[in-house]
Amino acid sequence: MKRHILSSIFILAAVTSHAQQDLNTAADAVRYSTSNLTGTARFRAMSGAFGAVGGDLSAMMVNPAGSAVFNFNSGTASLSSYNVSNSSNYFGTTTKKNDNALDLNQVGAVFVFNNTNENALMRKFTLGFNYENTNNFHNSVYTRGTNTNNSIDKYFLRYANGIGNEGGITLGTLRSANYTDLNYMDQQAALGYETYIFNPATGNDNNTVYTSNVPNTRNYYHENYVSTTGYNGKVALNFGAQLKERLYVGINLNVHFTDYIQTSTITERTNNPLATGMQSIRFDNERYTYGGGFSFNLGAIYKITNELRAGISYESPTWMRLQDEITQRVASRCPECETGTSVNTFVYNPGTTFIFDPYTIKTPSKWTASAAYVFGRNALLSVDYTIKDYSNTEYKSSRYSAINTELSNTLDVASEVRVGLEYRIKKFSLRGGYRYEQSPYKNGTTVGDLNGASAGLGYAFMGSRLDLGYSWYERKMDTPLLTAGFTDTARVKSTYNNITLSYTIDL
Template sequence: MKKTLLYLSLLTIGLINAQEVRPEDGLRYSLQDINGTARFRAMSGAFGALGGDLSSLNVNPAGSVFFKNNFASISASNLNSKNEANYFGSRTKENNSTLDLNQLGAVFVFKSDEKNWNKIALGFNYENMKDFDNDIYVRGINPNNSIGQYFVDYANLYDNSSDFAYDQAQMGYDSYIIDPTSNPDIFVSNVPVGGNYYQANAISTTGFNGKMTANVAASYRDFLSLGLNLNLHLTDYVRSSSLYESNSNPENTLPQSTIREIRFDNEVYTYGTGFSFNIGAIVKPIEFLRLGLSYESPTWYRLNDELTQDLYTASVNNPDGIQYPYYQSPVMIFPTYKLQTPAKSTGSIAYIFKNIGLVSFDISRKDYSSIEFKPKTDNTFSNINTFYSDYLKDNALEIRLGGEYKYKQFSFRAGYRFEESPYKVDYAMGDLTGYSGGIGYNFGHNRLDLAYTNAHRNYNQYLISSGMNDTARIRTTQNNVTLTYSINF
């Protein structure tokens, strides 16, 4: 009877196959970390006019012609992510560390006696562009809002109904979190009013976003270098969350059930592939000065989502006599969808002090408001695209500054990075600031490099996507140590 009543209240709506999409879903693939080789990381990725490093191809593909010989490198890194959360005055900390083989590649240099186009380079590189391994734990006492309103919203917001919306409402109904009023089209929460809801949310993410690059570049009279990358992107992402709530408020009036505890578990698995390209140029107007200009296209992804949900409740005054209702959904497999990330343009300048060292500067621009999910005819994707257009910046800047000093076989490096928030109002997600440093030793035909990077950013984290707009303030600090072995051959 309960299932039939809920189904009839939703039947008047044309149901479509749609999933829940959050703003961070598009930003997950649009925000880029400084990854790759230790030398690249130690100088905060300021390589747009330098080249001569396999990771620099991701900034400017023309840089591969600055290798003097055939060259290969392999890199391993340890990433430590520290998250400090503040939720209604309650503070928590969580750490996660992971070790990855994050870069592997080679470049082949072909020189000729031809007067004009005197050098061609072919490069192949794989990089783990983003490591998704992370843990966040939030807890505190919410004085106003219960997560039960999430299920009320999905039961009552008919104009946004879908197969997914029906499933959310059905879970809440079967677990006695919601019930209809005298009007069967209107549902209310069985969580008693009174505030002071204890809430805790444990979020764990795993996975990676990798990029395989095929590069070609050519040098014209050692004055102009041109390059092209074709990139294949591979992504695999799992987000698991366990949201808990309890209360000790006065019981609801019979026959309405009184819900004392809720635990709502979600696991989202996203996987797919993408394609992008880079073009770039580097000019040497004088021997020790280099100017670079490059363009990175949007990445066009084809993604798939799978969702598993569990819902547990503890209740009293239950008309069916069940004390601990439990609901486990089957795996929901959603149709393949598309995501387009923003393009990126970069201007660069570098000055080389003969054999002593160098200094390099990059500035990049992105239009985050152009993030787009498809098909556009899907109301869920249309709404999130409108959100991006209205609330994200169309001219977000990133600056990277790096330097290197050489002493005998040793190289000492340092860097600075600043990235503007993708939001017009940066309280939702703040600016990113990062620092880096490193050392290298040249053995002649091979080289060993070590780098350390630190970056931090603040942002807001919703405990649940609908029903309550309360957020935890998260400060994420990432510390990374990278070791690279390189060889000339």
């Protein structure tokens, strides 16, 4: 009899490096190449259109020259409430799921050093630092519906039978090998074999051909629940300077870090109790990704007139060094699968958390051109235009050559437009903004275009300021239930509603 229930004690083990090629996908690389609009309440209320404005801690994350616009030492801390509503459509069935999170998403300060020599080239310089949560991963997606085409058995058969010249795993290996000695691809085959999702074509140990135990009813009910937590964080160390009257320059050295946990459960029922063979499958996965990286920013702002400003900035690629841990478990119900016994439920829980070899992802660089017009002391209008070539996203290892080719062929150059407006009435400020971001994919559907709007207000008092910002944006994407073999996706529309409160003190 096959092993039904194994110990749930976690055992740390290493696997061969080529196994990671199938664990990581193109979508994993895109996750670390994109970022959301975060930062201070003032910055978010104006949809991040600050490249030529400066004078805000989050503005220097777009254009590091923005720190040199400050006239006084200043510090800001921000607290954000995140709400995301996901509407998932899978074969005509729509489900919704809401999620909320609260986070201290920004804290930073800038220190201004003025030059008393009015004829000096450098009128002042600034030193600053700023931490921002550039991407909050707190999210939940629930999908359900009846798939009239495919069973999730295709995921396990893909690994058991192999593809092209890859070759399938031998039956002798599945029978005798210790799970912890298998690479990732062979482990996926073992999960299916131990729970009778498929059977070998022959009983010979050299067999590499397998057939499904799932009845061909073309009527498979699926439920998929995916929960993610974690964040991408970024710390910027800034130097800025004002040169003569009109030119501001700056540089950031950025340290990145990420902490991402994804827990998923997919279940399948054949919806045909009269059919023989597999009746239900449950597949649990938990993946933990963590690591850090480095990038830098360069920027300049020029006052063409006292009212009109122009800015240009560059953000280098980010080199992220990451590591994965994964835990998996499969359960199935198949009354006819083990003859001669009354057992009809099979659970395969290796009780093992695997730690994979570290790897590096290089995200694309970014250029931002900006313009702002200041209407005296009462109002300003600002526009930012950003361009980013996502096809330059890549894994820095030859073992990912196939995925890098996919990234190059499917991703595209994407632009982003941000518009912000601020109007002051004595101690109060009213703000609004608009944001549009193109899809990073050539097909425009794997991840769709982003549309967003924002609003907010501020109140200044006794050398301090309280700001409240609200931002809304929406994006559609295709979300796969599994990553290989089983290619059907759910169409998910995500709607974000975020509220940020910031406190700023000038010294």
